[in-house]
Amino acid sequence: xxxxxxxxxxxxxxxxxxxxxxxxxxxxxxxxxxxxxxxxxxxxxxxxxxxxxxxxxxxxxxxxxxxxxxxxxxxxxxxxxxxxxxxxxxxxxxxxxxxxxxxxxxxx
Amino acid sequence: xxxxxxxxxxxxxxxxxxxxxxxxxxxxxxxxxxxxxxxxxxxxxxxxxxxxxxxxxxxxxxxxxxxxxxxxxxxxxxxxxxxxxxxxxxxxxxxxxxxxxxxxxxxxxxxxxxxxxxxxxxxxxxxxxxxxxxxxxxxxxxxxxxxxxxxxxxxxxxxxxxxxxx
Numbered sequence: 081x082x083x084x085x086x087x088x089x090x091x092x093x094x095x096x097x098x099x100x101x102x103x104x105x106x107x108x109x110x111x112x113x114x115x116x117x118x119x120x121x122x123x124x125x126x127x128x129x130x131x132x133x134x135x136x137x138x139x140x141x142x143x144x145x146x147x148x149x150x151x152x153x154x155x156x157x158x159x160x161x162x163x164x165x166x167x168x169x170x171x172x173x174x175x176x177x178x179x180x181x182x183x184x185x186x187x188x
Numbered sequence: 189x190x191x192x193x194x195x196x197x198x199x200x201x202x203x204x205x206x207x208x209x210x211x212x213x214x215x216x217x218x219x220x221x222x223x224x225x226x227x228x229x230x231x232x233x234x235x236x237x238x239x240x241x242x243x244x245x246x247x248x249x250x251x252x253x254x255x256x257x258x259x260x261x262x263x264x265x266x267x268x269x270x271x272x273x274x275x276x277x278x279x280x281x282x283x284x285x286x287x288x289x290x291x292x293x294x295x296x297x298x299x300x301x302x303x304x305x306x307x308x309x310x311x312x313x314x315x316x317x318x319x320x321x322x323x324x325x326x327x328x329x330x331x332x333x334x335x336x337x338x339x340x341x342x343x344x345x346x347x348x349x350x351x352x353x354x
Binding site for chain 2: 086090091094097098104105108109111114117118120121128131132135136143146147150151154155157159162163
């Protein structure tokens with residue numbers, strides 16, 4: 081590997097950094113939407129690691145396999161976001177939340 | 189060039205992720221998340237994963253729209269929404285510029301097998317892996333689940349909107 085080539089270890093470090101950021105957000109934020117955002121970041125880190133490993137691994141792996149797995153994870157991330165959105169909508173938390181934060185004058 | 193684009197994308201993704209998680213406004217958090225995911229797509233593109241980068245951009249754009257809808261439904265402060273928009277526009281602009289740079293970098297690369305002209309062959313290889321006998325049924329099942337769940341979300345969203353309109 082020359083100095084100006086992308087190394088697998090660099091990509092892994094970025095994936096670890098991104099995963100740590102997502103995990104910190106997941107543990108620190110309490111709102112459902114922010115937790116979903118954190119989970120999306122975690123998925124992003126996993127995808128980056130998968131792609132980089134399949135592309136830059138020695139001995140070389142099948143790059144299409146890594147891309148295929150990353151695509152499936154991408155779909156799962158979308159499903160997760162959809163389910164995460166569906167729960168508060170289905171349980172009617174919108175009305176509750178509005179009612180909880182509205183001032184007494186507004187409620188009257 | 190490819191090296192620089194990869195590092196720029198990964199560093200931008202990390203910085204935007206930190207910013208997204210420290211925002212209080214849900215709208216701008218989701219928009220920064222969009223920026224993060226686009227920067228990740230840039231990194232994937234720099235690694236040569238052309239098809240995956242395209243899918244990432246398209247699917248993550250859809251995912252961000254879903255999350256924005258959720259933010260719109262769950263948010264109580266309309267003034268915050270209008271405050272979040274200009275920042276989001278700047279982020280989207282930066283992401284598109286980065287993406288354009290990455291496409292150029294892949295296009296001018298001397299490695300023919302990694303360039304954009306190799307995309308049809310890449311799609312063929314990907315389809316061969318995805319729709320193989322062992323994985324094909326899984327992909328079809330996942331697609332069906334995705335369609336059902338997205339349909340359910342759409343119905344719930346319409347119901348909630350109708351309820352709030354009443």
